[in-house]
Amino acid sequence: MNYEKLFAERTKNMGANIIREILKVVSQPGMISLAGGIPAPQSMPLNLIRDLVDSALTKYGARALQYDLTEGFIPLREVLVSHLQNKGIMTRVEDVCISSGSQGVLDALGKVLINPGDHIAVEAPTYLGAISAFNPYGPRYACIAMDEEGIIPEALEKVIATHPVKFVYLVPTFQNPTGRSLSLARRHVIAEIIAKNDLLLVEDDPYSDLRYRGEPLPTLQSMIPDHVLYTTTLSKVFAPGLRIGVYIAPEPVKRWLVLAKQGIDLHSSTFNQALAAEYILGGHLQQQIPKIVALYKPRQEAMLQAMDQYFPSSYTYSKPEGGMFIWAEGPKGDDTEKLYWKCVERHAAYVPGKFFYPRCEEGLATMRLNYTMSNEEEIEKAIHIIADVLKEGL
Amino acid sequence: MNYEKLFAERTKNMGANIIREILKVVSQPGMISLAGGIPAPQSMPLNLIRDLVDSALTKYGARALQYDLTEGFIPLREVLVSHLQNKGIMTRVEDVCISSGSQGVLDALGKVLINPGDHIAVEAPTYLGAISAFNPYGPRYACIAMDEEGIIPEALEKVIATHPVKFVYLVPTFQNPTGRSLSLARRHVIAEIIAKNDLLLVEDDPYSDLRYRGEPLPTLQSMIPDHVLYTTTLSKVFAPGLRIGVYIAPEPVKRWLVLAKQGIDLHSSTFNQALAAEYILGGHLQQQIPKIVALYKPRQEAMLQAMDQYFPSSYTYSKPEGGMFIWAEGPKGDDTEKLYWKCVERHAAYVPGKFFYPRCEEGLATMRLNYTMSNEEEIEKAIHIIADVLKEGL
Numbered sequence: 009m010n011y012e013k014l015f016a017e018r019t020k021n022m023g024a025n026i027i028r029e030i031l032k033v034v035s036q037p038g039m040i041s042l043a044g045g046i047p048a049p050q051s052m053p054l055n056l057i058r059d060l061v062d063s064a065l066t067k068y069g070a071r072a073l074q075y076d077l078t079e080g081f082i083p084l085r086e087v088l089v090s091h092l093q094n095k096g097i098m099t100r101v102e103d104v105c106i107s108s109g110s111q112g113v114l115d116a117l118g119k120v121l122i123n124p125g126d127h128i129a130v131e132a133p134t135y136l137g138a139i140s141a142f143n144p145y146g147p148r149y150a151c152i153a154m155d156e157e158g159i160i161p162e163a164l165e166k167v168i169a170t171h172p173v174k175f176v177y178l179v180p181t182f183q184n185p186t187g188r189s190l191s192l193a194r195r196h197v198i199a200e201i202i203a204k205n206d207l208l209l210v211e212d213d214p215y216s217d218l219r220y221r222g223e224p225l226p227t228l229q230s231m232i233p234d235h236v237l238y239t240t241t242l243s244k245v246f247a248p249g250l251r252i253g254v255y256i257a258p259e260p261v262k263r264w265l266v267l268a269k270q271g272i273d274l275h276s277s278t279f280n281q282a283l284a285a286e287y288i289l290g291g292h293l294q295q296q297i298p299k300i301v302a303l304y305k306p307r308q309e310a311m312l313q314a315m316d317q318y319f320p321s322s323y324t325y326s327k328p329e330g331g332m333f334i335w336a337e338g339p340k341g342d343d344t345e346k347l348y349w350k351c352v353e354r355h356a357a358y359v360p361g362k363f364f365y366p367r368c369e370e371g372l373a374t375m376r377l378n379y380t381m382s383n384e385e386e387i388e389k390a391i392h393i394i395a396d397v398l399k400e401g402l
Numbered sequence: 403m404n405y406e407k408l409f410a411e412r413t414k415n416m417g418a419n420i421i422r423e424i425l426k427v428v429s430q431p432g433m434i435s436l437a438g439g440i441p442a443p444q445s446m447p448l449n450l451i452r453d454l455v456d457s458a459l460t461k462y463g464a465r466a467l468q469y470d471l472t473e474g475f476i477p478l479r480e481v482l483v484s485h486l487q488n489k490g491i492m493t494r495v496e497d498v499c500i501s502s503g504s505q506g507v508l509d510a511l512g513k514v515l516i517n518p519g520d521h522i523a524v525e526a527p528t529y530l531g532a533i534s535a536f537n538p539y540g541p542r543y544a545c546i547a548m549d550e551e552g553i554i555p556e557a558l559e560k561v562i563a564t565h566p567v568k569f570v571y572l573v574p575t576f577q578n579p580t581g582r583s584l585s586l587a588r589r590h591v592i593a594e595i596i597a598k599n600d601l602l603l604v605e606d607d608p609y610s611d612l613r614y615r616g617e618p619l620p621t622l623q624s625m626i627p628d629h630v631l632y633t634t635t636l637s638k639v640f641a642p643g644l645r646i647g648v649y650i651a652p653e654p655v656k657r658w659l660v661l662a663k664q665g666i667d668l669h670s671s672t673f674n675q676a677l678a679a680e681y682i683l684g685g686h687l688q689q690q691i692p693k694i695v696a697l698y699k700p701r702q703e704a705m706l707q708a709m710d711q712y713f714p715s716s717y718t719y720s721k722p723e724g725g726m727f728i729w730a731e732g733p734k735g736d737d738t739e740k741l742y743w744k745c746v747e748r749h750a751a752y753v754p755g756k757f758f759y760p761r762c763e764e765g766l767a768t769m770r771l772n773y774t775m776s777n778e779e780e781i782e783k784a785i786h787i788i789a790d791v792l793k794e795g796l
Contacts, residue, residue: 274645
């Protein structure tokens with residue numbers, strides 16, 4: 009049959025995912041990939057799962073397998089209230105909701121908020137998953153310039169002054185792709201700008217537990233709760249395969265998000281939410297964090313050390329206090345997409361940075377390097393290869 | 403802050419769910435609710451879960467907890483190929499995809515296919531979850547008249563002739579809410595009409611395993627595979643709380659659905675998919691079906707017997723060969739929504755049928771009765787109460 013006539017206009021916004029095409033080669037045998045963005049298998053509490061299952065089945069019985077509230081499994085939301093309190097987020101059970109990964113709430117948010125043509129202010133570069141969640145709803149992006157301290161307050165003010173911004177989307181801590189964190193001083197300024205302009209801020213916070221140095225930063229949610237939809241995930245510390253995201257939203261926004269989620273997937277897996285409840289209740293999340301830090305920190309250090317040693321001096325790069333990524337920027341004229349293919353030939357891969365800009369028109373000389381999925385030796389080797397290619401050029 | 407300015411136009415289509423409001427009272431203590439639509443807790447293989455977890459962790463290790471393909475976990479898709487073959491559905495691993503419950507694929511389908519104002523042909527009455535998945539994308543509904551044998555072929559032809567139909571959505575077997583099945587003879591006629599008009603049919607098939615009498619019916623997918631998106635679920639036989647839906651779509655449709663799902667939730671729970679793979683591989687699904695039939699069949703019989711005994715003769719009702727529902731229709735003038743409140747006062751509940759019509763303008767004298775969540779004694783008691791109220795009137 010003729011399928012082409014079937015598709016909605018909005019599929020044009022969804023487009024093919026060029027980055028996926030490019031990254032297909034990274035699964036070739038012998039490749040050291042610094043292109044990924046996923047947790048190390050060793051970071052997951054594999055040996056704990058049977059105990060969590062036992063505990064969940066004993067405690068909740070068939071309820072753990074049954075349909076449940078769209079808002080989320082109440083025992084999980086209860087334990088999240090105290091867990092979040094430790095992070096300075098004051099909330100109530102009825103305000104903590106569960107989504108199918110953070111991705112789930114970003115999609116629901118797009119559905120509930122974005123009219124075609126609406127402007128969304130995002131960091132440039134920004135998190136690709138958010139773009140793929142928002143795109144089908146037809147937004148335009150207003151890009152906020154960043155430096156090593158995160159978005160620049162004047163840049164945000166300029167964006168707000170020149171665009172009717174529907175909401176601001178930020179990953180303020182250990183951002184994907186740059187690893188950058190919005191500094192404490194800037195957090196206060198940004199919070200003030202958001203509140204003064206009566207804006208909604210979407211604060212996406214998947215990485216803040218993965219801190220290797222320095223002091224924890226307060227969430228923007230704790231500063232201006234009425235203006236923030238805060239979302240975090242159990243994908244970086246517990247297990248991504250369970251697809252558990254967590255969000256806190258102002259009541260009127262939450263009401264629509266829940267209504268949207270009824271149509272999207274009814275609710276997230278009850279069973280996995282029950283496991284997550286037992287995981288946090290048993291203190292395992294808090295115990296797991298230092299183990300993961302002990303795994304990732306030397307990997308990050310190995311990467312930074314190798315970059316110091318091998319990278320051409322024309323390249324600058326971030327030295328984040330945590331997270332999963334290092335962002336490097338070369339001299340104008342370098343094309344990291346073209347150089348990518350040369351690296352791949354020598355069995356090392358990264359992500360060309362331009363793909364993290366909504367229109368792929370900037371960041372031609374940038375790259376994202378991930379250090380969670382390879383060991384120190386592999387990292388050293390891959391950085392050496394990449395550095396050689398950068399020095400040789402095309 | 404002022405939140406009202408934030409919401410997208412499409413939230414108007416999402417509306418408040420009146421039926422949810424009405425049904426809030428059914429959780430009151432002492433209520434016998436025939437209003438539900440969920441599986442009995444006893445239907446779920448609670449004692450099997452630990453073994454499935456053991457098996458999945460032994461076989462897949464950390465892979466069961468990791469991010470995975472948007473299309474679905476390959477071992478599950480592999481075993482589904484042979485499982486579906488037993489149902490007459492010939493497919494390949496690459497064509498079987500996993501969604502977050504059937505709801506997940508209905509939402510993705512709406513996103514990929516529906517432009518605001520598009521016409522979708524649906525049974526009247528139809529499945530509410532589909533309406534709540536499609537509504538945010540702004541469709542109009544063209545209703546296809548039904549009788550005891552399912553949709554009437556002439557009614558479908560009329561709808562197609564008078565509306566530019568984007569796709570046809572049907573629950574052909576043991577439909578929710580009516581329990582009706584499209585007869586074999588009609589399946590052939592409907593398949594021919596669909597193919598002749600070069601239409602896409604969405605065949606939603608959650609209930610066909612729950613057959614208490616009669617012969618299995620072939621899926622429309624097996625008749626005209628190029629024209630059918632087929633979806634089924636592990637929510638009625640395995641466990642709804644795992645949120646595992648399954649779909650098979652023509653390649654060009656599948657490609658867009660997968661792209662959409664990347665933005666919606668990346669992928670469905672790897673862990674639950676691994677459990678589902680072990681469940682089917684171990685032959686447990688096939689063993690579970692007769693147990694569930696043995697649980698539900700006497701409940702359905704008890705309901706039908708009580709209706710024969712107590713219901714006013716002005717009411718007619720379906721006698722489905724399987725599924726979870728009986729549909730009753732009273733004389734013109736009866737208002738089952740008003741009568742509902744009188745039943746609730748006496749601690750028995752059903753769902754007023756008009757809510758299953760997209761515009762709630764028909765079916766004022768109809769009701770949906772569920773028999774999976776109550777035992778025979780409770781069913782007899784509740785039907786007696788409802789019958790008394792129907793006889794007394796308002």
